[in-house]
Amino acid sequence: MAADFPDSVDVLVAGAGPAGLAAALDLCAAGARVLVVDARARLGHPLRCGEVTRPAALETFGLEPRPGWVRWSIRAPFEQVVLDRPRLEHDLGQIVAQRGGLLRPGTTVSAVGPFDGGGRTVTLARGPARPQVRARVVIAADGVAAGVARLAGLDTRLPLDQLAACLAYRLVDVSMADTSRFYHLKRPALHPFYFWIIPSGPREANVGLAVSARRGHAAAALLEEEVRLRPELRGGRRRDAIVGLAPSAPPLATPYADGLLVVGTAARLIDALTLEGIWHAAVSGRAAARVCRELGAQAPTAARLAPYRAAIAELYPALEAAAARRAAVEGRRER
Ligand SMILES: Cc1cc2nc3c(=O)[nH]c(=O)nc-3n(C[C@H](O)[C@H](O)[C@H](O)COP(=O)(O)OP(=O)(O)OC[C@H]3O[C@@H](n4cnc5c(N)ncnc54)[C@H](O)[C@@H]3O)c2cc1C
Structure with a gap:
């Protein structure tokens, strides 16, 4: 075991935004061995968000919301809450750790090995250290960069x-x-x-x-x-x-592969016009966790991870429609 890192885990969550944290909270509660890494040194910092979301986003984490997680409430044009994301993400990270998850901020996924039938070997970068961790499933929750899924072989580039x-x-x-x-x-x-x-x-x-x-x-x-x-x-x-x-594009058609699930904004689960993505991140993170739990001891092949796409199917029509509207306005065709 490299200092501070296990040799193997059930699930490696790459990215500790709302999608990765929602997945980790659920998986840790179910007793899975989970490692969460994030490139940022401090969860939630720097803030890159307007923080406004539907109240249901907080419920999706499956926790009783703490007062400090909401900065303000909006009543018009419809009910929304303005989160304090740095505080929320800090607290969710602590709860993940209390549930037995390993949390490693300041750690970047730099390579994802090929699927070998039972999982993938992920190379991390933390300062000069390059630990390798084997994971049955990698959850790519790295936001707009979507680099983790790309390292695992999915084409997530956007013009x-x-x-x-x-x-x-x-x-x-x-x-x-x-x-x-x-x-x-x-x-x-x-x-x-x-x-x-x-x-x-x-x-x-x-x-x-x-x-x-x-x-x-x-x-x-x-x-x-x-x-x-x-x-x-x-x-x-x-x-x-x-x-x-x-x-500002349609969601990934196939947000999974052998040993890989792509969640939140990394899977483009974000409204292409309003840029609302917090709620979609939390919903998809929970869905990914559920699919990992239901996998049990079976090999995490793409076919066995496909139920994840079905579990988030209800997010697609509205997101595809928003992306199509945006494409029409921009007078170009989607790739
Ligand atoms: C300016 C702005 C305003 C926005 N305002 C709103 C809003 O008001 N309401 C709303 O609903 N949505 C808003 N969004 C969208 C919203 O911020 C995202 O949809 C949401 O944060 C997605 O959550 P996520 O967990 O998928 O990804 P993120 O929150 O982006 O988290 C991804 C994490 O992955 C980490 N990471 C990246 N690469 C790696 C790597 N290689 N290895 C390890 N870690 C990595 C990052 O450090 C980051 O912490 C806004 C977006 C922007 C840019």
Whole structure:
């Protein structure tokens, strides 16, 4: 055993965002030997999200929500919660550890070996160390990078025009008239995306926008202009800048392979127009855990992991429709 790493586990979860953590929580509760690695040194940091989601997302983790996990509640245009993702992910990581899971932040998956009938050997990078861990199943939960599934042989590359570039500020000392409303403001320069204002406290908001990644260079100027034009935001102080990419493409048709399940945004389970992905991540993480549990001692072949696709089938129609709408607006065909 390399220092700090086991030689083998039942499931190696690559990525400790909502998808990976949802999977790990469930698997650890069932007594599986689970290793969760994340490239980030601290779970939840840096934040790359607007943090707004449907209340059902919290229920999906199968835990009684703690008060600190929600920053704010939104009532219009429909009920949503604004999470404190750094805190939520930190706490979920601790619960995984309490349930017996091994959690290794600051650790990147750098290679995924071929399926040998019983699992895969994964090479990790942690500082100068390159430990190898054998896993019956690898759960690729690495978000927009989707590099883990690619290392395992799936083609997850996306062209720039099927990625959205997002930029947001967390503003404090804003003076919004209605802090219970999520504002989507349509702008021709952003079409089919929009400018968002997500209140996250009595005088606090996440304000941001998305553009096609081809026009990512334009995001900062567009956001500055929007903030300047809105009187309620003008005096706001910037506490954080939030940058990130998100897939704006249909979900992976086959989000599994021998010894591999792809969950959350790595499987493009994200709305291509609104970029809502937290809930889809949690739902798919739980579904992947269930399929691993039901596998028992059987060989984790693609055929035996295929029930995962059926378990998340209900997510597909809406996500495919959003991706098609986006493709139509952009006047191009999906790959
Ligand atoms: C700016 C922005 C705003 C957004 N706002 C919202 C919103 O308000 N509401 C909403 O529902 N969705 C939002 N989204 C989308 C949402 O953030 C994602 O859909 C969600 O985080 C997906 O969760 P996940 O667990 O699949 O992946 P992630 O949360 O992206 O987690 C993936 C993890 O994998 C790790 N990782 C990556 N590569 C490796 C590797 N090789 N080895 C190990 N670890 C690795 C990363 O460090 C990361 O911690 C937003 C996205 C962006 C970019």
